[in-house]
Amino acid sequence: MLRELTRVPGELAAALLQWGASWWRVFHFGALALVMAFSPRTYDKENRAVTAKQIYFTGWQVLPWFTLLSALLSMVLIRIVVVTAQAYGLSQYALEMVVRVLVLELIPLAAALFVALRSGAAINTEVALMHMRGDFDAMRLSGADPLRRELVPRVIGSAVSVVALASVSATVALLLAYLGVYGLSPWGLAGYTRTFGHVFDLEVTLGLALKMLLFGLAVAVIPITASLEMPREVRLAPVAVLRGMVRLFLALVLLEGASLAVKYI
């Protein structure tokens, strides 16, 4: 009985320690990937090809579909906001609300979730299998750095994809917002520019840039770290994927919540 009682806090402490160590590995790998992404030496010929392939698979392939989907969703949301605002006689706030809700919050989050669902899960599985098959050890033996050759290109691909998807969709949403509020008339441009300037002050613009960067990093870094810290047993591959994806969603939601809290509280 006593042993049971002493064991529980011990296990709790161990779990907490493991949790902390795991997140520490996430931050460490993220920082490492960021530094390597900005170092010109990373982009030798072979690496460039791998990175280009990652960008192609993660960003290029889904760009039209994602843009179409987000345009549709944006149009519906813009219409709802504009009609509701008009009904309450608050149409002067419709544009600001549309820009804030869509461009600042929904579209970056949607882009991150889309890349996470499509590529994050794939990266998680792929890296877990490579790790379990011992591909990385083989690479190290042959003199290649698996971090540089396989992992960093995936991080760069995810980050670029999140930013690309979000910026293209945001541009489309901004155009749709103009059309939704002012119609085809060019005379709303001055008011539109003014509202735009109102929304995007320095803090909001920097916050948006930071959020996009963190989203892009999280989408690849968290699944990769989750795959690498698993024991090398193939039966544990689903656990690695599950753990990586849960952690990724948690991170995305926390980042979005923190961004909202900083802006509005």
Add this chain to the structure above:
Amino acid sequence: MLPDPQPAPLIPHVEFKAALLLALTLALVCGFLAYVMYARGVFASTQRLVLVADDSEGAKVGMDLTFSGFPIGRVLRIELAEDGKARIVIDVPREDARWLRTSTVFTMERGLVGDTHLRAFSGVLDDPPLPDGAIRPLLRGDASAEIPRLVATTRALLENLERMSGPGSSLDASLANVQTVTGRMKGRYGALAGVLGSEDNARKVITALDRTNTLLASVGEVSNKVDRLLAKTDERVFGAAGVMDETQKTIAQLNAVLRDARDSLKKADAVLAEAQAIGANTRAATADLAALRAEVEASLRKVARLVDEINRKWPFARDTQLKLP
């Protein structure tokens, strides 16, 4: 049994596509940043305007200053001055600053719903433009501050209304009086009885009216007579050989008399001219008289000397008295 993994199919121009996506993203991000900077007025040259208010509640950084509903400036910062007043520093683009004149009035209004509004009103657009860094007072209008006063006034109004309409109030008594009067109006003499108080009075008034009618008839006759009199007078005064004709003739005669008088006066004028000539001659004669007198005096002196001579030479008489003939 899973099939053996096939080598990934070769993707054409993968590096070019990735570079294209990167370039597109970069272009969008750069365009976005440039547009944000343009929208926030980074490229526009601005001038500073400071509004001083007792209370900056409701004002916030980034809000617009509007003129005729158009935003022409933006609040840059709000600070507390040494004298305890709020200073609202506003950036106004130079091209919009022409709407601000030295006589411009600035107001801050708070509605019940929605934002606070900063407004500028320029009544005289010919006044000199507002200089850079001008400090102006800010007038405040606060709808929510008016509510307690409004409620108090409404309550007083309702109390008055209640007092006026309650039983025994003056309004109630007035209505009772109106009822009495309308009751009287229903009688034989109608509204007249209502106004005068009783049917007796009404009857008297009607009698008086009848008499007045008779009186008016006789007045009519009198006026007819006066008319006839006037016609006769007209004939006598203005008719042929009337008073006016005679008067006209008299005036003609008077004209002739006056003409004669004028001729006589002309003659008198000539006589006077001649008299003037005579006067001039007399003046000349007076000048000759002075010379004559001098000659007479000289002759007299000579005679005196002659008498003195004779007296000396005359031996018989020592009478010194000289007797002139």
